[in-house]
Amino acid sequence: xxxxxxxxxxxxxxxxxxxxxxxxxxxxxxxxxxxxxxxxxxxxxxxxxxxxxxxxxxxxxxxxxxxxxxxxxxxxxxxxxxxxxxxxxxxxxxxxxxxxxxxxxxxxxxxxxxxxxxxxxxxxxxxxxxxxxxxxxxxxxxxxxxxxxxxxxxxxxxxxxxxxxxxxxxxxxxxxxxxxxxxxxxxxxxxxxxxxxxxxxxxxxxxxxxxxxxxxxxxxxxxxxxxxxxxxxxxxxxxxxxxxxxxxxxxxxxxxxxxxxxxxxxxxxxxxxxxxxxxxxxxxxxxxxxxxxxxxxxxxxxxxxxxxxxxxxxxxxxxxxxxxxxxxxxxxxxxxxxxxxxxxxxxxxxxxxxxxxxxxxxxxxxxxxxxxxxxxxxxxxxxxxxxxxxxxxxxxxxxxxx
Numbered sequence: 593x594x595x596x597x598x599x600x601x602x603x604x605x606x607x608x609x610x611x612x613x614x615x616x617x618x619x620x621x622x623x624x625x626x627x628x629x630x631x632x633x634x635x636x637x638x639x640x641x642x643x644x645x646x647x648x649x650x651x652x653x654x655x656x657x658x659x660x661x662x663x664x665x666x667x668x669x670x671x672x673x674x675x676x677x678x679x680x681x682x683x684x685x686x687x688x689x690x691x692x693x694x695x696x697x698x699x700x701x702x703x704x705x706x707x708x709x710x711x712x713x714x715x716x717x718x719x720x721x722x723x724x725x726x727x728x729x730x731x732x733x734x735x736x737x738x739x740x741x742x743x744x745x746x747x748x749x750x751x752x753x754x755x756x757x758x759x760x761x762x763x764x765x766x767x768x769x770x771x772x773x774x775x776x777x778x779x780x781x782x783x784x785x786x787x788x789x790x791x792x793x794x795x796x797x798x799x800x801x802x803x804x805x806x807x808x809x810x811x812x813x814x815x816x817x818x819x820x821x822x823x824x825x826x827x828x829x830x831x832x833x834x835x836x837x838x839x840x841x842x843x844x845x846x847x848x849x850x851x852x853x854x855x856x857x858x859x860x861x862x863x864x865x866x867x868x869x870x871x872x873x874x875x876x877x878x879x880x881x882x883x884x885x886x887x888x889x890x891x892x893x894x895x896x897x898x899x900x901x902x903x904x905x906x907x908x909x910x911x912x913x914x915x916x917x918x919x920x921x922x923x924x925x926x927x928x929x930x931x932x933x934x935x936x937x938x939x940x941x942x943x944x945x946x947x948x949x950x951x952x953x954x955x956x957x958x959x960x961x962x963x964x965x966x967x968x969x970x971x972x973x974x975x976x977x978x979x980x981x982x983x984x985x986x987x988x989x990x991x992x993x994x
Contacts, residue, residue: 594776597763597992599636599738604645606704610734611640611765612751614741614971615651615670622669629743630674632971636740636765637678637707644704648733649674649682650690650751651741656714662688671709682707690716691729699733713751720749727754740765743972745987756990764991767971772988774947774968775915775979779808783912783945788980789904789935791816792918792952795839800981801917806849811856811911813904815896815920815931819860819884822847828885831865832892858907860884862897864921864928869894873924895921896931905938914939917949917980923956932956940965949976 613633618625640647654665671684683706685698690711698708713719718726727750731737737759739745739752745768748754756762764772778786788809790798795818806812814822820833825843850857863884869892870877881897882888896904908914916939920931932953939946940962948954948966951973957963970976978985 594772594988595994596769596772596988597994598769599639599763599765601994602736602761602763604640604643604736607645607735608648608699608702608733609640609645609736609738610648610650610730610755610759611637611738612741613637613649613651614743615649615667616653616743617670619669624669624673627673629971630670630677632767633740633765634677636738636767639766640738641678641680641705641707645736646699646702646704647707648699648710649707650710650713650730652714652719652744652751653712654714656712662715665712665714667709667712674709678707680707682709684709686711688715689729690726691733696733713749716750718750720747722748722750722754724754726750728758730755731758734759735761737762738765739763739987739991740767741987742768742771742970742975744975745771745972745985746975746978746983748986752987753990762991764988768988770968771970771972771976771979774945775949775970775976778913778915778945778947779804779980779982782808785810785911786913787811787813787908787911789813789815789908789914789916790918791818791920791932793817793834795821795836795843798918798977799839799842801977802846804982805915805980806846806853806855806857809855811858811907812850813858813907815860815900815904815935816918818918820893822859823884826885829887829889830885830893831887831889833887834892856907858903860896860900861903862899863887863893864895864897864931865891865893867891870922870925870928873922874926877925877927879927895928901931901934904935908935908938908942908944911942911944913945913947914942915947915949915980916953917951917977919952919956923952929960933960936960936962949973949980951976
């Protein structure tokens with residue numbers, strides 16, 4: 593089990609605390625359109641303020657490729673909104689170097705409990721390459737490092753990994769701790785029966801996840817576009833459905849692996865099919881329900897059918913732990929959202945620990961209003977997938993062990 597030091601294991605009174613958050617929020621005309629990530633960061637920031645630390649916040653925002661990006665991808669609006677949410681000033685110290693002498697002077701002038709926000713860490717090209725110079729610059733304003741950005745934990749960058757080599761104390765924040773507790777426990781020490789639900793478009797994206805979860809779970813449910821590769825591998829007719837012909841042998845291997853290990857592997861028995869993918873994605877669309885292994889040549893499967901919805905909901909009922917990653921169909925279209933909704937409803941109704949692995953499944957659950965009923969919705973799509981693969985995440989590994 594991952595046992596990392598957290599903000600609860602330290603008191604930062606009088607110390608300079610560099611806190612890596614995930615403020616990678618959507619902006620439109622300089623206004624934040626979704627502030628979930630800011631709200632999620634508040635408990636850790638408030639704890640550090642209450643301790644009496646000098647808090648220096650940092651984050652990336654989007655991809656920075658051109659000089660023009662440095663005009664539009666500034667964290668200035670985040671400082672304004674954070675000040676309102678915290679009820680105290682968050683002083684923004686802009687610098688294209690992220691850390692320079694102006695920033696160091698601002699940090700030297702801080703009182704206990706003050707909060708500063710640095711500019712977008714990706715304004716420094718070395719950030720994503722984990723370059724030594726920028727890691728040292730970040731460490732130069734810190735006695736303690738707190739990582740609360742799970743969304744980037746699967747990448748080794750200066751602001752989440754490199755900096756830890758130059759500070760003595762590196763711990764995780766509350767958000768990061770929750771991800772480790774839920775995702776780490778679900779995969780390594782789940783309460784059984786453990787049901788894993790995988791959807792989304794491509795088998796290729798989930799190869800290692802399927803393999804790892806088959807070893808850990810009792811039942812593996814497959815939906816979404818990736819199901820048709822499994823169906824075709826078993827000799828089914830899938831029409832124009834999404835198929836990865838290079839992965840047919842792999843799918844058969846996984847089906848055999850499940851049988852040999854006495855695990856249930858559930859595939860859709862019926863499918864909502866249509867002549868073409870909806871364009872635009874939410875356009876009205878004519879559909880029919882067909883057996884998944886008998887999809888007509890001129891149609892493609894775009895959602896799980898009513899019998900499959902019942903089958904999957906039933907499989908979840910007796911579970912004690914459920915992990916779900918990837919929608920069951922094209923949930924952005926009202927006609928093709930029934931499968932994803934049925935799974936979300938089944939999870940909302942169960943007493944199990946329910947963990948949604950970020951990305952599209954998190955978006956779907958929140959849009960459909962089931963978010964509050966889930967035990968945990970991961971804040972990192974890519975990071976949660978790597979966790980489910982059983983990989984070590986650099987951003988987690990870099991924190992001090994207890």
